[in-house]
Amino acid sequence: MNVSSRVVQTTCPYCGTGCGVEARISPSGAVEIAGDPLHPANYGRLCVKGSALAETLTLEGRLLHPIIKGARASWREAVDLVARRFRETIEQHGPDSVAFYVSGQMLTEDYYVANKFMKGFLASANIDTNSRLCMASSVAGHKRAFGADIVPNVYEDIEEADLVVLVGSNLAWCHPVLFQRLEQAKARRADMRVVNIDPRRTATSEIADLQLSLKPGSDVALFLGLLRFLERTGRRHAAYVDRHTKGADNALLAAQDWSLTKVAAATGLDETALAEFYEAFAATERTVTIYSQGVNQSSAGTDKVNAILNCHLFTGRIGLPGAGPFSVTGQPNAMGGREVGGLANQLACHMELENARHREIVRGFWGYERVAAKPGLKAVDLFEAVGDGRIKALWIIGTNPVASLPEADKIKRALAACDFVVVSDVMAETDTAPFAHVQLPAQPWGEKDGVVTNSERRISRQRALGPAAGDAMPDWQILCSVARAMGAKGFDYAVSADIFREYAALSGHLNHGERSFDISACAEISAAAYESLRPFQWPWRRGETAFARPKRFFANGGFFTPDGRARLVATPYRPPQSRTSAAAPFVLNTGRLRDQWHTMTRTGVAPRLSQHVAEPFVEIHPEDAASLKLQPAGLARVSNAHGAVILRTLITDRQQRGSVFAPIHWTDQHAAAARVDALVAANVDPLSGQPELKASAVRIEAWPAVWFGFALTRKKPKEISAGYWALARTRFGWRIELAGKTPPRDWDVFARALIGCGEAEVELAQTHDPRSGARRWVFIQDGRPSGLLFVAREPVAASRAFLCAEFEKAEAGDARALLAGRPREGLADPGQTICVCHGVGAKAIEASIALHGAADPEAVGRLTKAGTGCGSCRSEIRRILKDRTDQGAAPERTPVLEHAE
Numbered sequence: 017m018n019v020s021s022r023v024v025q026t027t028c029p030y031c032g033t034g035c036g037v038e039a040r041i042s043p044s045g046a047v048e049i050a051g052d053p054l055h056p057a058n059y060g061r062l063c064v065k066g067s068a069l070a071e072t073l074t075l076e077g078r079l080l081h082p083i084i085k086g087a088r089a090s091w092r093e094a095v096d097l098v099a100r101r102f103r104e105t106i107e108q109h110g111p112d113s114v115a116f117y118v119s120g121q122m123l124t125e126d127y128y129v130a131n132k133f134m135k136g137f138l139a140s141a142n143i144d145t146n147s148r149l150c151m152a153s154s155v156a157g158h159k160r161a162f163g164a165d166i167v168p169n170v171y172e173d174i175e176e177a178d179l180v181v182l183v184g185s186n187l188a189w190c191h192p193v194l195f196q197r198l199e200q201a202k203a204r205r206a207d208m209r210v211v212n213i214d215p216r217r218t219a220t221s222e223i224a225d226l227q228l229s230l231k232p233g234s235d236v237a238l239f240l241g242l243l244r245f246l247e248r249t250g251r252r253h254a255a256y257v258d259r260h261t262k263g264a265d266n267a268l269l270a271a272q273d274w275s276l277t278k279v280a281a282a283t284g285l286d287e288t289a290l291a292e293f294y295e296a297f298a299a300t301e302r303t304v305t306i307y308s309q310g311v312n313q314s315s316a317g318t319d320k321v322n323a324i325l326n327c328h329l330f331t332g333r334i335g336l337p338g339a340g341p342f343s344v345t346g347q348p349n350a351m352g353g354r355e356v357g358g359l360a361n362q363l364a365c366h367m368e369l370e371n372a373r374h375r376e377i378v379r380g381f382w383g384y385e386r387v388a389a390k391p392g393l394k395a396v397d398l399f400e401a402v403g404d405g406r407i408k409a410l411w412i413i414g415t416n417p418v419a420s421l422p423e424a425d426k427i428k429r430a431l432a433a434c435d436f437v438v439v440s441d442v443m444a445e446t447d448t449a450p451f452a453h454v455q456l457p458a459q460p461w462g463e464k465d466g467v468v469t470n471s472e473r474r475i476s477r478q479r480a481l482g483p484a485a486g487d488a489m490p491d492w493q494i495l496c497s498v499a500r501a502m503g504a505k506g507f508d509y510a511v512s513a514d515i516f517r518e519y520a521a522l523s524g525h526l527n528h529g530e531r532s533f534d535i536s537a538c539a540e541i542s543a544a545a546y547e548s549l550r551p552f553q554w555p556w557r558r559g560e561t562a563f564a565r566p567k568r569f570f571a572n573g574g575f576f577t578p579d580g581r582a583r584l585v586a587t588p589y590r591p592p593q594s595r596t597s598a599a600a601p602f603v604l605n606t607g608r609l610r611d612q613w614h615t616m617t618r619t620g621v622a623p624r625l626s627q628h629v630a631e632p633f634v635e636i637h638p639e640d641a642a643s644l645k646l647q648p649a650g651l652a653r654v655s656n657a658h659g660a661v662i663l664r665t666l667i668t669d670r671q672q673r674g675s676v677f678a679p680i681h682w683t684d685q686h687a688a689a690a691r692v693d694a695l696v697a698a699n700v701d702p703l704s705g706q707p708e709l710k711a712s713a714v715r716i717e718a719w720p721a722v723w724f725g726f727a728l729t730r731k732k733p734k735e736i737s738a739g740y741w742a743l744a745r746t747r748f749g750w751r752i753e754l755a756g757k758t759p760p761r762d763w764d765v766f767a768r769a770l771i772g773c774g775e776a777e778v779e780l781a782q783t784h785d786p787r788s789g790a791r792r793w794v795f796i797q798d799g800r801p802s803g804l805l806f807v808a809r810e811p812v813a814a815s816r817a818f819l820c821a822e823f824e825k826a827e828a829g830d831a832r833a834l835l836a837g838r839p840r841e842g843l844a845d846p847g848q849t850i851c852v853c854h855g856v857g858a859k860a861i862e863a864s865i866a867l868h869g870a871a872d873p874e875a876v877g878r879l880t881k882a883g884t885g886c887g888s889c890r891s892e893i894r895r896i897l898k899d900r901t902d903q904g905a906a907p908e909r910t911p912v913l914e915h916a917e
């Protein structure tokens with residue numbers, strides 16, 4: 017260890033697990049990332065995205081200066097312009113003609129200030145957040161049942177449960193450290209069982225004892241059946257239900273018809289599997305139900321949440337060690353945003369906009385004449401209002417709506433029609449940036465300072481690792497500058513601790529226990545104490561000790577409804593709103609991959625994270641693929657009335673018939689046409705306003721490519737003239753998949769343009785097989801390969817992992833080896849990179865099983881090191897093991913395109 021390096025304790029900026037990170041910074045500025053062994057979320061573990069954080073600390077692609085209409089500007093010019101345009105718009109059209117669209121990736125301090133600005137100073141509630149797409153149904157469901165938005169349990173409960181039910185959660189990829197905690201607990205305790213409820217088999221299915229691949233959107237039917245079953249098998253916790261709840265009879269009435277047969281018909285599951293699940297749930301006191309976007313992102317999202325909560329309330333299994341419903345949050349500060357009241361229908365600190373007393377508390381505390389009195393527009397409606405001109409000035413902060421909102425092409429049109437759009441981001445080029453009149457450079461993770469709250473209500477510090485780059489400022493400071501320029505009082509904070517202190521004080525202000533969110537113990541926190549603040553769970557009331565015990569809610573009632581009782585809610589079953597038809601016969605499901613984060617603005621710059629899956633794809637069942645004449649690794653056009661994308665086909669029986677899955681990550685920055693939200697219908701849940709992002713009707717057809725290509729290049733191509741392309745970052749530059757419906761007029765011109773080399777500077781090694789149509793080019797510049805292009809009439813069969821590794825280290829003389837496209841005799845082709853920590857490919861893992869008899873992930877790890885780093889790939893190792901042992905099962909992995917010749 018270098019004695020003069022310093023260690024900064026901070027929090028991972030990705031998922032809501034909220035892992036503690038230790039950054040070791042050497043005097044030269046090099047940063048090493050490790051898990052914080054003392055942080056109670058992860059006790060030292062990090063997943064692959066957390067481990068690769070250092071690779072994202074690059075200036076590549078960063079927005080470093082304010083930009084007005086495409087030209088660099090000073091902060092003063094930018095702040096004055098934004099303030100003037102917002103002021104003029106409000107003068108002419110009233111406060112509801114402006115809006116903020118913000119993000120669960122803002123820190124609590126940023127979020128608090130944005131909310132105070134809009135709901136306090138401007139007295140309008142037109143501020144909504146991307147949490148509307150993420151957690152709104154859980155918020156609405158919690159409020160309906162508990163009277164407040166509270167996650168009752170803590171992470172330990174996942175380890176202590178005897179039964180863990182996962183509903184619409186791909187925990188293995190989306191909350192990998194929580195998944196590891198579950199996996200390790202299961203390995204210790206032979207009697208622990210896991211049920212996975214998801215229309216498709218995922219990496220999470222690999223540890224499930226029971227997989228229920230239900231019909232998309234049919235969860236309410238499943239849980240109505242469960243409630244009825246619990247009642248019929250005498251599982252009502254009479255004392256709890258009588259003393260602490262209301263509405264059980266109503267909820268049971270809605271469930272009374274839901275026999276096994278009826279549930280089986282609605283969900284497409286067989287009765288034996290259903291009975292197995294119901295019996296396990298009924299028999300197991302210590303049951304935790306973890307749910308996520310397969311539940312929330314639905315036109316019946318709030319009902320799905322309450323259908324789950326009903327079963328826990330009915331059995332009194334809530335807030336107990338090892339028992340409770342557990343909504344896991346997506347974004348690093350999804351929870352913090354809910355606490356500060358970032359949604360258009362909330363106030364601050366869990367106070368309600370429509371509650372006059374709450375409004376008065378907040379108004380008095382902030383010292384304004386008024387605060388917003390009616391709820392603002394929810395995300396989908398907000399952009400509708402941008403499109404039809406009701407909203408004339410919009411400020412987007414920390415989110416990329418052109419890629420992430422449903423009917424995304426319509427969002428483009430709305431932004432193009434808007435008089436004034438401001439975008440605060442850390443990156444210069446995003447799909448949303450071209451619509452900005454003003455771009456404001458925010459400080460990213462590693463530069464900014466503040467707090468975030470994770471899924472178990474634990475508040476942790478994010479700390480700066482060093483000075484900010486360029487002119488970047490913290491989001492809160494940008495907001496405060498504009499507010500002050502508009503004449504606002506109450507935005508004179510010097511440091512983020514000043515904001516946190518005010519926020520903590522508000523949480524305790526006139527709060528005699530009727531509001532659950534209370535961190536008034538921090539109301540007078542000093543700058544030094546804020547600096548060294550350790551992770552703590554709320555509530556932390558004035559005078560209490562913070563670190564006493566895990567804090568759970570509701571084991572003995574104490575709900576935040578007027579009568580203190582929880583509500584069981586009748587949840588009649590409604591299928592997804594978007595109906596399939598002859599014109600659009602498939603249901604499109606969308607979601608996440610292991611190594612990318614959302615619209616890839618940050619994970620997309622990390623070579624390590626771009627290896628695992630390097631292009632967008634659509635998963636489809638083999639029979640559907642056959643009936644559509646889709647080729648493995650061919651291309652498919654997926655479309656409907658809203659838009660169209662072109663994706664690589666991944667044919668797999670993990671997918672059920674009639675339904676397809678595509679990842680959400682690829683934008684116009686990384687692919688020709690892969691923004692899947694262009695196809696997603698903007699149907700929303702009537703209570704939460706959350707859009708149904710997991711069930712849109714689409715049609716699919718083969719995209720008739722006549723040529724396919726694969727390229728490596730050191731320079732990012734300026735333009736790619738091919739109907740299909742996808743770019744992924746590598747250590748040396750870029751790897752590119754390509755295809756076209758017509759061949760270029762001149763292949764050499766095409767190749768040179770792609771690689772970015774003029775004729776004079778390069779040498780060329782080239783092959784052409786006129787019979788098969790295959791062509792290969794390797795360009796040499798300054799004694800090393802500068803570019804490579806393979807084209808063929810079929811999907812290019814070449815070992816990508818081999819070519820990338822070889823290209824990086826090759827000398828000019830090795831061009832021939834590169835042209836061969838596969839390892840020389842005696843050298844193994846690594847196949848798709850599964851373990852990115854140790855660079856182990858699928859083929860090496862298969863060999864350890866076939867040749868050396870590895871029988872479990874531990875043995876594979878001993879032989880190949882795969883899975884012994886961060887552990888994020890262990891589910892895939894399990895799958896490869898299973899494929900090898902299932903007689904006749906064809907090995908299939910994500911993606912398909914990794915086969916060598």
Ligand SMILES: Nc1nc2c(c(=O)[nH]1)N[C@H]1C(S)=C(S)[C@@H](COP(=O)(O)OP(=O)(O)OC[C@H]3O[C@@H](n4cnc5c(=O)[nH]c(N)nc54)[C@H](O)[C@@H]3O)O[C@H]1N2
Pocket residue numbers: 030031032065150183184185186187189190191213214215216218231232233234235308309310311345346347605606607608609610611612613614710
């Ligand atoms: N690697 C990675 N991790 C992330 C993120 C990321 O971008 N990348 N994003 C973070 C964020 S913001 C979020 S919100 C979380 C999301 O975390 P998850 O909710 O776990 O992730 P998703 O992949 O969106 O969806 C989960 C699953 O819901 C299933 N599903 C679809 N329809 C239904 C249905 O009708 N019923 C049921 N039961 N299941 C259904 C999908 O098949 C999918 O496997 O992940 C967080 N973690």
Ligand SMILES: Nc1nc2c(c(=O)[nH]1)N[C@H]1C(S)=C(S)[C@@H](COP(=O)(O)OP(=O)(O)OC[C@H]3O[C@@H](n4cnc5c(=O)[nH]c(N)nc54)[C@H](O)[C@@H]3O)O[C@H]1N2
Pocket residue numbers: 119121122146147149150151309313346347413414415416417419420421422440441442443446458459460461464491606607608613614615616617618680692693696709710
């Ligand atoms: N079809 C479909 N659509 C979905 C989903 C789905 O499952 N299916 N999931 C939905 C969900 S759950 C979510 S959470 C959203 C996510 O969707 P988005 O919020 O649009 O995705 P991100 O890529 O995280 O966008 C964050 C933006 O903020 C920038 N940024 C990063 N850090 C900072 C910062 O500190 N300050 C500022 N000002 N900017 C910063 C990033 O560069 C990036 O441009 O997508 C939603 N959309």
Ligand code: SF4
Pocket residue numbers: 028029030031032033034035058061062063064065066067190191192193194
């Ligand atoms: S599980 Fe991974 S992405 Fe989530 S907080 Fe932990 S290290 Fe970050």
Ligand SMILES: [Mo]
Pocket residue numbers: 149150151346347
């Ligand atoms: Mo999310």
